[in-house]
Amino acid sequence: MCGLCGILRLTASAPPVEAEVLAGMIARIGHRGPDEQRLRIEPEIGLGHARLSIIDLATGSQPIHNEDRRIWVVFNGEVFNYPELRRALQAQGHRFYTDTDTEVLVHLYEEYGDDFVEHLNGQFAIALWDGRHRRLVLVRDRVGIAPLYYAERDGRLLFASEVKALLPALGEAPRMDPAGLDQLLTFWAPVAPRTLFAGISELPPGEMLIAEGGRCRRRRYWQWQYPEHPDGYLRDTPESLAESLHDLLADAVRVRLRADVPVGAYLSGGLDSAVITALIHRRADVPLRTFSLRFTDPGLDESAFQRAMVEHLRAAHTAVPVTDELVANGLPAAVWHAEMPMLRAAPVPMAALSAAVRGAGYRVVLTGEGADEVLGGYDLFKEAKIRAFWARQPDSRLRPRLLRRLYPYLDMTRGQGQVYLERFFGMGLDDPSGAFFSHLPRWTTTARTKQFLSPAYAGAAVDGALAGLAEALPAGMRRWQGLERAQYLEARTLMAGYLLSAQGDRMLMANGVEGRFPYLDHRVIEFANRLEPRLKLRVLREKHLLREAMAGYLPAALTHRHKQPYRAPDAAAFFRGTTPAFVDELLAPGKLADYGYFDPSRVSRLLAKARRGGITGFADNMAFMAVLSTQLWHRQFVEDYHRQFVRLRPEGLRQAVTIEAEA
């Protein structure tokens, strides 16, 4: 991937584009593109690009232009089908001056206007300036792999790959958006376009923003869709559908191996990444290089399954050990890169993993991310299925017992824990066709973190998270089946907002590594969304069709393995060894009162509980991580604003930034 930024003057009276500000912006995201940083400044617009060279290392500098140099583009991401697009465009008479995937964008736009995006198979954030019609088009990929943020200020539209590149141009410290925090403390992340930063928006996945004539408007070009009628489903035999899924995935992997640098892969020990590595392995032209995390806590570790796969594939493999110290000391940098508080420490080890990739000389990895959302893998989907089955006979004593099969660790050795499970998972049983039915238990547990908000902040963050999401739901959702509604909510909230961002792009790009996700190829998604739910979740067997499709290519131990969620040590990691100084400093009552988000006396009690090792459950862990990471967020982006984003601005100019300007 790369980083981009820019400033567009929306009105004639808006201040001019200053090279120094633009250089300060791109310097803040230099980690995304360590190979080269360039700016282009015209009277109306300035574009900045930080490049991570992956395709056409020699001549791929951005911005890139069309034949008459009136259409310019800066681009973060990849267009995997660029060779095919390029051939078609050349046949239509377009001339190319580079071998990049980026250059197809300007010519596609010339041919198809704003619909050019529909031809792209890839992951992308694009800023395209059409100088002939004085219009700027910002585009984000369908599912939210590549980030893109924007803000309007003083008659100018500011945009960038990360918020930290917008901050130098704002001129004042940002403020927390209470509604953004409210959503984060419910869904794990704000729902785009909302962010944690008041006045700064995230372009939602599948949308474009068009700025022309002094105005900005958003347009949706892609949406997660499921059949609204039975005849919308694929009708082939299960065997033939499994074969189609296999072929689609193999092709999704094939195009994602396109790069002028070597490509590695993450291996978690689960089914999804095993499938990806097996598909790479079958291609004799690509040597397989794999990377994984290894935990000292046996409850979190999947090393045995990783080794089984590595031996099966005879891959060169690196396992990165994760210690409490790594998690505790790595949190500030993780919050800095993610730009949001986190309810789990899980992103921190992902930064150590990408550092190992970079250290081994790799800058691209394929991962199994997205398989659970696209093909029906999460326990939450099974949980919702059982709850819906139970809701048809709410008095049944036997139906809720199925929940025990799902959460064996909750099947308490002490007998009657079942009753407690029933109370918990019984919520919403009166409305099993409600849009949020599948997610109510999880969101309710997560929202318990809000009890630590200060009275002032809890009042400001009125409980509107669900209402805000309800407004944004697709009209046809009521006609989808239960599993499909759950898949949509998962993709829209947790995957786009957290997994692909705080735990994905940001932890990869912190070390200049690009992730590629074959399961999120839109051809795979659009195929999977037309599969009958029973082909994804067969009774309680998750990702049924994927297992059928790949059975012959994997060790049996992996094909039959029950999914283990990826987790890292949370609150305990900060107290089992030496507690980092920032914990006591940021959780001190004075600091909590000063920042204003949380109730100091409640947090003191939570901290005391954590210190004596008393935090064991999900809710307390999430609360501890939320409070600590929110305090870190405030310190780095608000309290230290001047030092981080204003005073050190010339540092960007001291780097080798190339500036081209046209009057």
Added chain:
Amino acid sequence: MTHRQQLRDYILENYLFTSDASALDDDASFLERGIIDSTGIMEVIDFLEERFGVQVRDEEMIPENLDSVNRICRFLERKRAAA
């Protein structure tokens, strides 16, 4: 300090994170009010066994015995009467 008082202090400190006694109604359901979840109830049982020297048997682990301050107090009384 009475059992009730000790129990209330424990719940306030560890699950409501406050010393404000009015935050806990003795009839409030721990589950319905989201005060204690299904894993938290194990900690409460540990506390009862350790602090009050009672033994909670498997078949006694039901909301009727454990889901509010009042229910736990009545449960403790029954246990003591039976002993």
